[in-house]
Amino acid sequence: MMATFxxxxxxxxxxALILAAAxxxxxxxxxxxxxLLGRRGPHPLQPLRDLLKLLRKRPVLADGSSVVTRATxxxxxxxxxxxxxxxxxxAQGMALAPVADLILIAGLLALARMALALAGHDAGTAxxxxxxxxxxxxxxxxxxxxLASVLVLAVLAGSSNLDAIAALFREGSLGIRVSLLxxxxxxxxxxxxxxxxxxxxxxxxHLELTMVHEAMLLDASGRHLALWEAQAALKxxxxxxxxAAIFLPFGAAPVGAGPIAWVVGAVLWAAKMALLxxxxxxxxxxxxxxRVFRVPEFLGAALLxxxxAAALVFITTGLx
Amino acid sequence: MLTLLGLGLLALAVLAGLGAAGLGRRLVPLGAxxxxxxxxxxxxxxxxxGPVEEAALALGPPWGPALxxxxxLSAWFLLVLAxxxxxxxxxxxxxxxxxxxxAAAFPLFxxxxxxxxxxxxxxxxxxxxxxxxxxxxxxxxARHPSGRGRRAARLYFGFAAFSGLCLIAGFALLSAxxxxxxxxxxxxxxGWRGTLALVLILLGAGSKAGLLPFHLWLPLAHxxxxxxxxxxxxxxxxxxxxxxxxxxxxxxxxxxxxxWWGAPLVVLGAATALWGAIRANVExxxxxxxxxxxxxxxxLITLALGLALVFRGADLAPLAALALSAALLHxxxxxxxxxxxxxxxxxxxxxxxxxxxxxxxxxxxxxxxxAGLAMLGAASAAALPPFSGFAxxxxxxxxxxxxxxxxxxPVQLLSAAALVTAGMALALAAAAMLRxxxxxxxxxxxxxxxxxxxxxxxxMRAALVVAGAxxxxxxxxAAPALGLAxxxxxxxxxxxxxxPIAGLDLMLGEAGARYAPWAVTALLAGLALALWYGLHRKGxxxxxxxxxxxxxxxxxxxxLPFGDPLTQPSAxxxxxxxxxxxxxxxxxxxxxxxxxxxxxxxxxxLRVEARDHGFVALLWxxxxxxxxxxxxxxxxxxxxxxxxxxxALGTLVLLxxxxAWGAVA
Numbered sequence: 009m010m011a012t013f014x015x016x017x018x019x020x021x022x023x024a025l026i027l028a029a030a031x032x033x034x035x036x037x038x039x040x041x042x043x044l045l046g047r048r049g050p051h052p053l054q055p056l057r058d059l060l061k062l063l064r065k066r067p068v069l070a071d072g073s074s075v076v077t078r079a080t081x082x083x084x085x086x087x088x089x090x091x092x093x094x095x096x097x098x099a100q101g102m103a104l105a106p107v108a109d110l111i112l113i114a115g116l117l118a119l120a121r122m123a124l125a126l127a128g129h130d131a132g133t134a135x136x137x138x139x140x141x142x143x144x145x146x147x148x149x150x151x152x153x154x155l156a157s158v159l160v161l162a163v164l165a166g167s168s169n170l171d172a173i174a175a176l177f178r179e180g181s182l183g184i185r186v187s188l189l190x191x192x193x194x195x196x197x198x199x200x201x202x203x204x205x206x207x208x209x210x211x212x213x214h215l216e217l218t219m220v221h222e223a224m225l226l227d228a229s230g231r232h233l234a235l236w237e238a239q240a241a242l243k244x245x246x247x248x249x250x251x252a253a254i255f256l257p258f259g260a261a262p263v264g265a266g267p268i269a270w271v272v273g274a275v276l277w278a279a280k281m282a283l284l285x286x287x288x289x290x291x292x293x294x295x296x297x298x299r300v301f302r303v304p305e306f307l308g309a310a311l312l313x314x315x316x317a318a319a320l321v322f323i324t325t326g327l328x
Numbered sequence: 329m330l331t332l333l334g335l336g337l338l339a340l341a342v343l344a345g346l347g348a349a350g351l352g353r354r355l356v357p358l359g360a361x362x363x364x365x366x367x368x369x370x371x372x373x374x375x376x377x378g379p380v381e382e383a384a385l386a387l388g389p390p391w392g393p394a395l396x397x398x399x400x401l402s403a404w405f406l407l408v409l410a411x412x413x414x415x416x417x418x419x420x421x422x423x424x425x426x427x428x429x430x431a432a433a434f435p436l437f438x439x440x441x442x443x444x445x446x447x448x449x450x451x452x453x454x455x456x457x458x459x460x461x462x463x464x465x466x467x468x469x470a471r472h473p474s475g476r477g478r479r480a481a482r483l484y485f486g487f488a489a490f491s492g493l494c495l496i497a498g499f500a501l502l503s504a505x506x507x508x509x510x511x512x513x514x515x516x517x518x519g520w521r522g523t524l525a526l527v528l529i530l531l532g533a534g535s536k537a538g539l540l541p542f543h544l545w546l547p548l549a550h551x552x553x554x555x556x557x558x559x560x561x562x563x564x565x566x567x568x569x570x571x572x573x574x575x576x577x578x579x580x581x582x583x584x585x586x587x588w589w590g591a592p593l594v595v596l597g598a599a600t601a602l603w604g605a606i607r608a609n610v611e612x613x614x615x616x617x618x619x620x621x622x623x624x625x626x627x628l629i630t631l632a633l634g635l636a637l638v639f640r641g642a643d644l645a646p647l648a649a650l651a652l653s654a655a656l657l658h659x660x661x662x663x664x665x666x667x668x669x670x671x672x673x674x675x676x677x678x679x680x681x682x683x684x685x686x687x688x689x690x691x692x693x694x695x696x697x698x699a700g701l702a703m704l705g706a707a708s709a710a711a712l713p714p715f716s717g718f719a720x721x722x723x724x725x726x727x728x729x730x731x732x733x734x735x736x737x738p739v740q741l742l743s744a745a746a747l748v749t750a751g752m753a754l755a756l757a758a759a760a761m762l763r764x765x766x767x768x769x770x771x772x773x774x775x776x777x778x779x780x781x782x783x784x785x786x787x788m789r790a791a792l793v794v795a796g797a798x799x800x801x802x803x804x805x806a807a808p809a810l811g812l813a814x815x816x817x818x819x820x821x822x823x824x825x826x827x828p829i830a831g832l833d834l835m836l837g838e839a840g841a842r843y844a845p846w847a848v849t850a851l852l853a854g855l856a857l858a859l860w861y862g863l864h865r866k867g868x869x870x871x872x873x874x875x876x877x878x879x880x881x882x883x884x885x886x887x888l889p890f891g892d893p894l895t896q897p898s899a900x901x902x903x904x905x906x907x908x909x910x911x912x913x914x915x916x917x918x919x920x921x922x923x924x925x926x927x928x929x930x931x932x933x934l935r936v937e938a939r940d941h942g943f944v945a946l947l948w949x950x951x952x953x954x955x956x957x958x959x960x961x962x963x964x965x966x967x968x969x970x971x972x973x974x975x976a977l978g979t980l981v982l983l984x985x986x987x988a989w990g991a992v993a
Binding site: 063065066067068069070071072073074075076078082083085086087089090093106107109111112115116118119122125126128129130131132133134135137138140141142144145147148149150151152154155156158159162163167168169172226227230231235300301304311315318319321322323325 | 689690692693703707710711712713718722725726728729730732737740741744745747748749750751752754755756758759762763765766767770771772836840841842843844847848851852853855856859860863868869870871872873874875876877878879883895896897901902903904905906908909910
């Protein structure tokens with residue numbers, strides 16, 4: 009009974025934390041990028057202010073659009089929210105931990121992506137369809153790279169359950185492995201592509217020839233645009249939390265720990281997320297955006313790295 | 329049970345007679361629907377209550393009676409058949425057959441598939457299989473007296489004949505101890521006989537199921553048939569071929585076969601899955617898109633079957649149960665959503681007058697029922713949680729991930745490669761489904777016909793709703809449905825094996841990974857509703873309508889409702905990124921770019937020719953060979969009389985020698 013209550017409580021606290029982190033992550037990355045470029049940059053809370061402003065505005069629907077435009081933002085944000093609930097944060101053993109399967113998380117993010125691509129097609133304009141087709145092409149390379157990474161993690165941890173993987177890595181009995189480094193690189197490349205960051209896409213531009221993510225949102229406005237922006241912010245946060253849970257697992261409160269461990273875990277989690285956000289900003293400012301048709305090569309390299317990691321793991325576990 | 333099934337077969341034969349006589353245009357398909365419902369009920373009852381014992385019929389070939397039985401494996405595939413046949417027959421009743429040949433062949437096609445499943449000896453099975461091939465060929469050919477459809481039918485006939493020949497040879501090897509399944513089980517083939525049987529069965533059943541490299545006919549023949557027949561061919565007939573594969577390799581060949589038997593299935597399955605998924609993204613006929621997606625799904629099922637063989641050979645019964653359950657569940661789930669999607673495509677072709685996405689568009693406004701059900705089917709086909717395709721494909725992926733437990737490096741590397749290939753196929757399948765739904769149902773209509781399409785009503789709507797209900801039920805009830813397959817898993821893999829389920833969840837026993845469809849559905853629905861309620865609580869402003877921002881193009885004037893120029897993505901345009909990135913894997917393509925001269929107002933043109941590598945590498949050489957053989961045979965006509973006499977005499981001597989050799993041996 010007590011255990012169930014604790015699991016539920018950590019789940020609720022985790023939801024609150026990750027929801028609070030989402031606008032801060034996006035705002036923080038923008039702020040750091042501006043600073044690195046020598047600008048003052050908007051306040052880190054600006055995404056939250058934008059969101060509240062958009063929520064008050066009257067949405068404008070394109071003439072040819074259908075119920076799809078009005079329903080998909082809710083579906084996409086709900087799927088991303090569920091994925092956010094499944095990724096462990098400051099504590100282990102949350103209420104949803106038994107179903108926190110990595111393939112399910114990938115599926116939920118794919119559901120959100122499909123909703124976005126459908127919304128892109130709905131207005132019947134040139135850009136929406138173009139963005140949707142490009143997004144799905146990138147996914148065709150990102151998804152197998154993600155699955156190969158899941159394979160490596162599952163071989164090391166014995167299961168594709170993210171909570172089990174995080175718990176095992178937190179114990180630190182595995183040590184540092186070359187294969188994990190490869191998986192980290194592959195997952196980071198996938199995260200960049202999934203979140204439409206430089207070098208795959210540029211979140212700050214509406215330049216017609218290069219954009220992918222924004223192309224599908226051109227006709228969204230008002231609360232629908234607010235939902236899409238919230239979804240994008242939450243997705244970035246989920247990916248950073250995922251990387252933190254796997255590769256920076258130390259400090260998370262173990263199952264059944266008390267409030268003190270939670271506070272320590274939460275502070276450390278915030279520090280990890282801040283570290284990853286700053287790393288993302290530094291990476292983005294130091295690299296140029298690549299041509300759309302170069303992206304499959306970039307993601308293909310990630311796929312090969314993940315496969316190489318799998319081969320390494322097979323050989324080393326076979327020898328051990 | 330068997331009596332009931334026998335009556336069903338008899339009813340189908342009577343219906344075929346009625347159809348051939350041109351009577352009961354609606355009665356024949358409605359009767360077939362009733363029989364399909366009975367088949368489904370019998371299958372469920374058999375799965376729940378236990379198998380029906382073997383029975384000998386009073387008729388059969390000269391050497392003995394025909395044997396029939398209904399065990400768990402047959403019953404499962406009977407359920408798969410019923411899941412497609414019921415809505416397909418209802419749809420057929422709504423549209424009516426186009427000719428008497430079609431009306432007669434439809435019930436015969438159903439009856440032949442049932443016969444394959446019921447057969448308990450090699451002869452009856454092959455008889456049913458050939459009847460199924462012939463009936464489906466007749467259904468394709470009856471619709472196309474000439475032209476491309478006829479050529480597709482001819483190609484299909486060639487591949488079906490090849491498949492039949494391979495199967496006859498394969499079963500001849502297996503049935504050395506006797507024709508009955510129980511005799512074949514008692515003395516499984518060993519050594520080279522076993523290997524040869526594997527190759528022949530794989531060639532025979534594989535070319536019928538559309539496995540590489542014998543997949544060429546499938547994307548041509550399936551769309552060429554009438555819609556309900558397409559649904560049956562894609563949803564059920566390929567499963568019958570896979571049933572033969574399972575029956576022969578898992579059951580009749582015995583449990584002691586080596587694990588490497590699975591390797592060719594894994595390789596062919598993964599390759600077919602990727603191939604089909606790529607082609608599904610570039611086709612420009614909505615039924616061909618769905619047929620190529622069938623290739624992808626057949627590949628995934630075969631992949632899982634191969635894994636099950638590998639695991640069985642390595643004595644990993646729980647993992648073999650996982651892989652076999654994945655294959656069985658995916659066969660059922662695919663029948664559900666592919667039947668639905670084909671009927672959707674048929675409804676679109678019927679109501680909006682075209683199967684070309686470039687002549688459709690915006691149908692969600694005119695056909696909300698069809699559009700909604702299309703999205704349900706597409707979400708299942710795209711393996712999105714919580715829809716039905718995700719449950720089975722989750723199992724397939726888990727089986728692939730768990731295969732590192734086979735402690736052999738080649739197996740591990742093979743399954744890692746297969747995992748990556750399957751993952752890419754899944755993502756591409758999602759892209760194909762997006763292209764299908766996005767081009768056909770969303771956006772603006774591209775022709776007046778599409779703008780004036782009417783939604784389906786009456787029987788046609790009922791057929792679609794039945795198929796959609798099955799699809800939705802399978803999404804939530806994946807685990808209980810798989811529970812029904814428990815008898816198959818223990819029967820084929822031994823007492824210790826059981827499907828990976830726990831209550832309403834799918835769960836891997838030792839690994840602990842878990843997928844709970846109910847929880848995911850409830851949480852997703854709850855979150856979406858909470859968001860909606862939260863944003864609409866305090867007088868949220870009602871949306872306003874205005875023209876879309878279309879790269880600077882003005883909104884179309886009233887006299888040009890489709891826009892001028894048509895700035896929506898075309899079928900080729902939506903396919904372009906994937907074709908450029910991955911198309912070369914499956915297609916031999918040629919691009920010719922004709923830019924407009926600077927300053928001229930003529931449009932630039934991009935001409936793309938894409939053809940399956942199989943045509944270039946397999947069919948064209950075969951065609952050349954046939955022409956060459958024809959020329960050689962033609963030379964026989966100019967021989968002198970003495971040469972003819974010598975030929976006849978030589979043949980006679982050869983036959984006598986053969987006879988003498990047979991008598992000695």
